[in-house]
Amino acid sequence: MRGTLLLLILLLTSACSKPAYEGPPILVIGMDGLEWSVMEKLLDQGELPHFAKLIQKGVGASISTHQPTYSPVLWTTMATGREKEAHGVPHFLPVDQGGRPIPGGLPYTSNTRRVPAIWNLAGDAGRKVTSVAWWVSWPAEVVEQGRVVASYAAQVQGNILWKAGVWEEGLPQLTYPESLQKSLTPLLADGTPQGPLRAEYDALFGTVPRKKGWAFPIQRDQLFRVSYHGDKTHYKIARQLLQEEVSDLNMVYFGLSDVAGHFYWRYREPGKFGYPVPLEHSKLMGGHIDQAYRVLDEWLGGLLEDVSEDTLVMVVSDHGMHASNLTKPKHPQSGGHEDSPDGVFILAGPGVQAQGLLTADARRVGDILDLTPTWLDFLGLPIGTAMKGHSLRALMTSAWQESHALLPRDADLGEGFRAATPALEPSTNANEQFLQGIKEMGYIGSD
Numbered sequence: 001m002r003g004t005l006l007l008l009i010l011l012l013t014s015a016c017s018k019p020a021y022e023g024p025p026i027l028v029i030g031m032d033g034l035e036w037s038v039m040e041k042l043l044d045q046g047e048l049p050h051f052a053k054l055i056q057k058g059v060g061a062s063i064s065t066h067q068p069t070y071s072p073v074l075w076t077t078m079a080t081g082r083e084k085e086a087h088g089v090p091h092f093l094p095v096d097q098g099g100r101p102i103p104g105g106l107p108y109t110s111n112t113r114r115v116p117a118i119w120n121l122a123g124d125a126g127r128k129v130t131s132v133a134w135w136v137s138w139p140a141e142v143v144e145q146g147r148v149v150a151s152y153a154a155q156v157q158g159n160i161l162w163k164a165g166v167w168e169e170g171l172p173q174l175t176y177p178e179s180l181q182k183s184l185t186p187l188l189a190d191g192t193p194q195g196p197l198r199a200e201y202d203a204l205f206g207t208v209p210r211k212k213g214w215a216f217p218i219q220r221d222q223l224f225r226v227s228y229h230g231d232k233t234h235y236k237i238a239r240q241l242l243q244e245e246v247s248d249l250n251m252v253y254f255g256l257s258d259v260a261g262h263f264y265w266r267y268r269e270p271g272k273f274g275y276p277v278p279l280e281h282s283k284l285m286g287g288h289i290d291q292a293y294r295v296l297d298e299w300l301g302g303l304l305e306d307v308s309e310d311t312l313v314m315v316v317s318d319h320g321m322h323a324s325n326l327t328k329p330k331h332p333q334s335g336g337h338e339d340s341p342d343g344v345f346i347l348a349g350p351g352v353q354a355q356g357l358l359t360a361d362a363r364r365v366g367d368i369l370d371l372t373p374t375w376l377d378f379l380g381l382p383i384g385t386a387m388k389g390h391s392l393r394a395l396m397t398s399a400w401q402e403s404h405a406l407l408p409r410d411a412d413l414g415e416g417f418r419a420a421t422p423a424l425e426p427s428t429n430a431n432e433q434f435l436q437g438i439k440e441m442g443y444i445g446s447d
């Protein structure tokens, strides 16, 4: 009895020490490899209405990024406010000194991460968090009052959606709470290779002819479909969750812009490349990058329908992109970002200074290390002393800044963290699928 009473007192004390969040809901939309030069052309043509509205009422800026520009590394830096040496995710999967994957090595998981992510930090502080498909968030961690749909997506889940049945038992530990998975099953089923998304993709991007001379585009098309099926599924999942309840912090990740950029730059701007690009190929695929951006604009619009007008909205990219491998006709990637070009950063909502699109020379307002500090600050929480970044609060009005004092740094934040969920190892077959996928992307050698 005394034990129960003590527990009750402890529970009450801990509940009291976590005052509820009273600010506007925050919606963070991650878009991989989003590039201003592509966006500006489409904005000028009036083809990105939802982005245009957001930039107009807020600010269109950019943020610097880090090396190497591998997605698991950067998106983990963004979600933790820590550099790779501290967060412990230096690549897609463990590699030897020559950069080759260590045999039997598995893609990095949430267990690899040595420091808390924003969903851990915010959840521990009593903020409600929803996270969909963020890199390296599988297995889904336990987040108090939170909802996590893990990301094996961007890695292996893409192949699962494409090659259904790789995981006969379904993807375990995909969600927290576990009960969430049941309600997502119909959406995941729609994302399978022969599901309804197939016709939708064909209508948006056309079909590649199965004939001689098209083997290379066919491969690109198959992988781009994987990305579309994965992203569209996550879009639908995010909308379903937002319609059920908008959390204090809501985050979702899409990879489409990056994959389109990698595969289709040579067809979009053939004149930039030092080899002939077949005209037929350019005709069919030259518009894929722009089309991917239009799709993302539509998804942005859809997500905005599910949150109130007074939501603080942020679109963030891990890096920009440009034409690359200019003299390599066989290289899988004709768009790249090895030199770490700045990523897109858009912020709009209550308290944000309306500045519109900043001029190119004044566009960089921060670094990917600043994102977690900014989210913490917006959520009324202290930033960790170990985080090198700063809150991007200078983008807010002076009235906002005066009424939202920056809290002192917390030296203990994130100390003693360890992932709460044990790793659940994928089958050998799933790992092979994953390896094949990232080889195709040109991230690792074919040997």
Ligand SMILES: [Zn+2]
Pocket: 033, 258, 259, 262, 337
């Ligand atoms: Zn990329």
